[in-house]
Amino acid sequence: MNVHATPQMTAAEQALIDTYGQLFSDLPGDTAVVVRRDEAVEALKSGLPTRRVEAWHYTDLRRLLSTVPAFDPLARAKEQPALLSGATVLPVLSGTVTSMPQIEGVAIRRIFDRLSDGSLAAQLFDGDAADAIGAINTAFVGDGYALDIAEGAEIAKPIELQNLHEGGQTHVRFATHAGRNSRATIVERQTGTGEALVSAISHITVEDGAELTWIILQEQPDDATFLGQTNIEIGADAKFTLFFMNAGGKLVRQEVTVNVAGEGSEFILRGVNLLAGGTHCDVTMVLDHAAANTVSTEVIRNVVTDQAKGVFQGQIRVAREAQKTDAKMACNTLLLTDEGEFSAKPELEIFADDVACGHGATVTEIDQGHLFYLMARGIDEKTARGLLVRAFLAEVIEDLENEAMVEALEEKLTAWFATHG
Amino acid sequence: MLEIKNLHARVAETGTEIIRGLDLTVKAGEVAAIMGPNGSGKSTLSYVLAGRPDYEVTDGDILYDGQSILEMDPAERAAAGVFLAFQYPMEIPGVATMEFLKVAINSQRRARGDAELKIPDLLKKVKEAAGTLEMDMAMLKRPLNVGFSGGEKKRAEILQMMLLEPKLCVLDETDSGLDIDALKIVADGVNALRSPERAMVVITHYQRLLDYIVPDTVHVLSRGRVVKSGDKGLALELEKNGYAGVVGEAA
Numbered sequence: 001m002n003v004h005a006t007p008q009m010t011a012a013e014q015a016l017i018d019t020y021g022q023l024f025s026d027l028p029g030d031t032a033v034v035v036r037r038d039e040a041v042e043a044l045k046s047g048l049p050t051r052r053v054e055a056w057h058y059t060d061l062r063r064l065l066s067t068v069p070a071f072d073p074l075a076r077a078k079e080q081p082a083l084l085s086g087a088t089v090l091p092v093l094s095g096t097v098t099s100m101p102q103i104e105g106v107a108i109r110r111i112f113d114r115l116s117d118g119s120l121a122a123q124l125f126d127g128d129a130a131d132a133i134g135a136i137n138t139a140f141v142g143d144g145y146a147l148d149i150a151e152g153a154e155i156a157k158p159i160e161l162q163n164l165h166e167g168g169q170t171h172v173r174f175a176t177h178a179g180r181n182s183r184a185t186i187v188e189r190q191t192g193t194g195e196a197l198v199s200a201i202s203h204i205t206v207e208d209g210a211e212l213t214w215i216i217l218q219e220q221p222d223d224a225t226f227l228g229q230t231n232i233e234i235g236a237d238a239k240f241t242l243f244f245m246n247a248g249g250k251l252v253r254q255e256v257t258v259n260v261a262g263e264g265s266e267f268i269l270r271g272v273n274l275l276a277g278g279t280h281c282d283v284t285m286v287l288d289h290a291a292a293n294t295v296s297t298e299v300i301r302n303v304v305t306d307q308a309k310g311v312f313q314g315q316i317r318v319a320r321e322a323q324k325t326d327a328k329m330a331c332n333t334l335l336l337t338d339e340g341e342f343s344a345k346p347e348l349e350i351f352a353d354d355v356a357c358g359h360g361a362t363v364t365e366i367d368q369g370h371l372f373y374l375m376a377r378g379i380d381e382k383t384a385r386g387l388l389v390r391a392f393l394a395e396v397i398e399d400l401e402n403e404a405m406v407e408a409l410e411e412k413l414t415a416w417f418a419t420h421g
Numbered sequence: 422m423l424e425i426k427n428l429h430a431r432v433a434e435t436g437t438e439i440i441r442g443l444d445l446t447v448k449a450g451e452v453a454a455i456m457g458p459n460g461s462g463k464s465t466l467s468y469v470l471a472g473r474p475d476y477e478v479t480d481g482d483i484l485y486d487g488q489s490i491l492e493m494d495p496a497e498r499a500a501a502g503v504f505l506a507f508q509y510p511m512e513i514p515g516v517a518t519m520e521f522l523k524v525a526i527n528s529q530r531r532a533r534g535d536a537e538l539k540i541p542d543l544l545k546k547v548k549e550a551a552g553t554l555e556m557d558m559a560m561l562k563r564p565l566n567v568g569f570s571g572g573e574k575k576r577a578e579i580l581q582m583m584l585l586e587p588k589l590c591v592l593d594e595t596d597s598g599l600d601i602d603a604l605k606i607v608a609d610g611v612n613a614l615r616s617p618e619r620a621m622v623v624i625t626h627y628q629r630l631l632d633y634i635v636p637d638t639v640h641v642l643s644r645g646r647v648v649k650s651g652d653k654g655l656a657l658e659l660e661k662n663g664y665a666g667v668v669g670e671a672a
Contacts, residue, residue: 368474373511374521376471377581378499378529387524391515392562 004041009047012068016044019169020139027142040125040138043157048132055130058311059282064251065225068197072168080162083187083217083408085157090145095170097143105153105182111144111173120146123175123203123231133227133255136197137171144172144200147186151207152178158405160187165224167194174202180235181209186400188216188373191248196224201231208235208262214242215405217412220249222277228254236262236291242402244283245409247274247416252281260322263291269298270396274413275308275340276420282311289318289325289355296326301396302333302391305420315347316357323352329359332393336366336385386417401410422591422620423447423470426479439465441645442481447589447638450617452655454631455624457642458664463624464508466591466642471505472498472620483590500532502585506578508594513565518577521565522547523536526584551581554610571598579610589623590614594632601662608633642666 009017029037048065048300049056058076075094082089088103097110114120125131125138145161163172170192178184190200198220206212220226226249234240246252260267267287275281287296302310313333333342344361374384390413397409430524431439436483439462447453457463469476470483472495482489490498513521527537538546551558554576566574575595582590590613596604611634615621623634631639631653640647641664649655649667659667 019492291503291518370511370513372471372473372475372495373507373513374525375495376473376505376507377521377525377585378501378532379525380496380528380532381494382495383524387516387521388513391513394515 001222002132010062010066013044013048013062015068015070016136016139017041018118020352023071023140027140028112029120030113030116030186032118032121033115033124035244036121037139040135043125043127044139046129049130053130055313056132057314058139058345059253059280061132061253066281068225069168069195069381074168075166075168075207077164077166077192080164080189080191082157082160083189084160084404087160087187089160089162091162091164092144092170092172092390094165094168095142095172097145103159104157105150105155105207106159107148109146109149111175112142113186114146114175115141118172121173123173133199133229133253134201135202136227137229140169140171140199141173141201142171144174145286146175148318149176149178149184150183151182153179153182153184156183158185158187159318160189161398162189163198163200164189165194165198165373167191167192167196169197170312171199174200176202176204178204178206178210178212180207182207183211183215186215188214190216190226190228191219192224193221194223196220198224199227201229203228204232204240206232206234206240209237211239212241213400214240216242216244216254217409218244218246218248218252218254219412220252222250222279224249225251225327226253230254231259232256232258234258234260234262234265234267237264238262239266239268241268241270241353241400243270245274245412246273246281246283247412249279249281252279254283256283256285258285258287260287260289260296261291264293265291266294267296268399269300271295271300272300272393272396273310273335274416275302275304275310276306276345277308278306279308281308282313284311284313286315286316287327289316289322292322293324294322294326296328298329298365299396299399300331301393302331302342303393304333304337304342307337309340310342312343313345313347314359315349317349318357319350320351323354325352325355325357327355328358331397332359332392333363334366334389335363336389382421384396386421389421422449423622424484425481426484428469428478429480430465430476430478430485433477436628438479439476439645440469443635443642443646445640445647447620447622449620451638452615452621452634452636454636454639455622455642456626456639456656458668459626461642462645463626463642464593467505467591467622467624468589471495471503474570479521493552495650496528497532497585499585499609500529501566502588504582504590506582506590506592506595508597510566510574510578512567514567516565518561518563518565519547522561522581522584529585533649535556550580553583553613554580555606556580572600572603575607578604579607583610587620590619591624592621593624594626595623596625596627605633628656631656641667642648
């Protein structure tokens with residue numbers, strides 16, 4: 001794989017490999033899983049990706065993830081109140097499932113069990129050298145939840161998956177299968193306290209006619225690294241809405257891989273990146289339109305302050321047979337300081353000849369005329385700037401069309417702005 | 422209430438001087454009309470009074486209630502009672518008009534040490550003012566000024582003025598973009614605010630507005646200075662003879 005002399009390993013690479021050596025006998029998994037874990041560690045031995053790997057061009061993982069904290073076997077995070085009252089909370093506390101609530105219409109299993117019986121092996125690292133998140137997670141994943149939503153089930157209450165830590169390392173998975181014509185809303189919370197390396201991977205299958213809304217709220221502490229990956233397969237006449245809000249973390253990479261595989265289906269992505277301090281946040285999406293008559297819209301809004309850096313890579317690929325694809329992608333950034341940075345790299349690869357595809361990226365500052373207008377009505381500068389930042393983001397959040405959810409997320413926005421505005 | 426003394430102001434970015442030694446005094450209870458040809462500095466004067474950072478004051482002073490306001494930012498001036506009705510109100514997508522009104526009113530109340538207005542009281546006040554101006558409450562659910570017609574924007578400005586109850590009102594070309602019916606409604610709204618404690622500076626290019634908002638004094642601006650002052654008769658004279666005579670006379 002690497003014809004050049006392998007440079008000396010970084011402390012992080014060495015620690016990951018050594019840790020695997022110490023932990024592997026305690027990790028769950030049948031033979032198939034162990035094979036995948038070993039392959040993942042072999043890949044890590046060739047080094048974490050640098051900017052020479054195209055997918056990591058704006059996020060040199062090898063340089064940015066120079067050290068990793070050790071596992072902390074004594075850490076035991078506490079369950080958090082749900083984002084929406086009435087939600088069923090499924091908590092993974094410091095990497096381990098501690099309770100198994102019942103939800104009518106949803107079969108719930110532990111990832112621990114699905115590793116042990118090998119039924120999850122197919123979702124683990126498959127040798128793709130650029131898939132560093134898959135490799136790290138595959139090496140160490142120990143638990144999480146697997147949800148199977150029954151055909152036709154309409155799950156009224158939101159389900160909240162919580163991945164919480166108190167420092168150290170946690171590597172979890174959320175596998176979700178939404179049966180035909182089912183309806184559900186799932187919230188994924190990623191947060192904790194203390195220096196940490198967190199990886200979380202979800203494989204989501206949305207069967208024909210199903211409608212699933214998935215909300216990722218990432219609020220890692222300032223000294224945590226978060227490596228997230230969401231892999232989605234969408235069936236015919238199905239609808240999948242993914243909303244994410246990144247509001248924390250020192251180093252964040254969030255990968256979204258979508259296969260719009262069934263005719264007549266729809267994919268909606270709405271994302272908000274709130275970037276402050278020295279954070280580096282990279283959202284990388286690869287979206288395949290593989291079937292005819294499918295629609296997708298992706299809108300990412302970023303607010304960048306302090307010396308924060310943001311990245312959005314959005315690749316849309318339209319297969320030859322995916323005629324009448326309608327795909328629109330936009331990435332808009334509001335820079336609040338001269339030191340902040342945002343890089344956007346939209347890409348379209350179109351092999352069908354009858355499609356409507358477009359993308360746009362903008363970077364703006366606060367409009368001084370707007371600011372003056374608000375201040376001329378007696379609104380102090382900080383409040384006025386806050387109103388304008390919220391205005392910039394409101395549209396994206398309001399697209400969720402769920403009033404309680406919109407309110408809850410706007411509260412998160414207010415809290416973030418109170419600290420970083 | 423307002424004393425402008427030998428004011429010089431320029432565009433911050435280019436250094437172009439627009440206001441060149443302007444003197445003007447407006448007493449409490451007075452309605453002063455500022456007239457003048459295009460480019461005479463009328464709008465700049467309104468922005469400088471409100472504290473727009475795009476303009477720099479290089480000499481002179483603006484005293485409001487005897488105190489200089491030059492060091493105050495726009496929000497502080499507004500909280501002290503200075504209000505500018507914009508010639509071109511900003512469209513601000515994403516900020517709901519009602520939310521904006523609530524934040525503005527309560528920011529000013531807080532700055533003055535008054536208790537915040539509760540939502541039902543606020544709604545009642547807004548409804549009353551909107552009724553006077555014959556505005557549709559549904560408009561206030563939209564984002565601030567977005568998709569408002571020219572006339573609706575001007576009404577929204579006067580609505581804000583009625584709600585914020587300023588002591589010094591500066592109206593910049595409030596008549597532009599208004600048809601005659603709307604002009605009457607807006608003028609009625611402004612006239613209702615005339616009081617012995619309140620001063621108004623009404624900037625206009627045409628005499629027309631002054632038929633409805635009758636001024637106590639009229640001042641003609643040319644090249645950044647007041648070149649002639651008089652009573653409402655001066656406005657009629659300008660209407661008849663144009664600016665050339667007055668401006669030429671002074672120059």
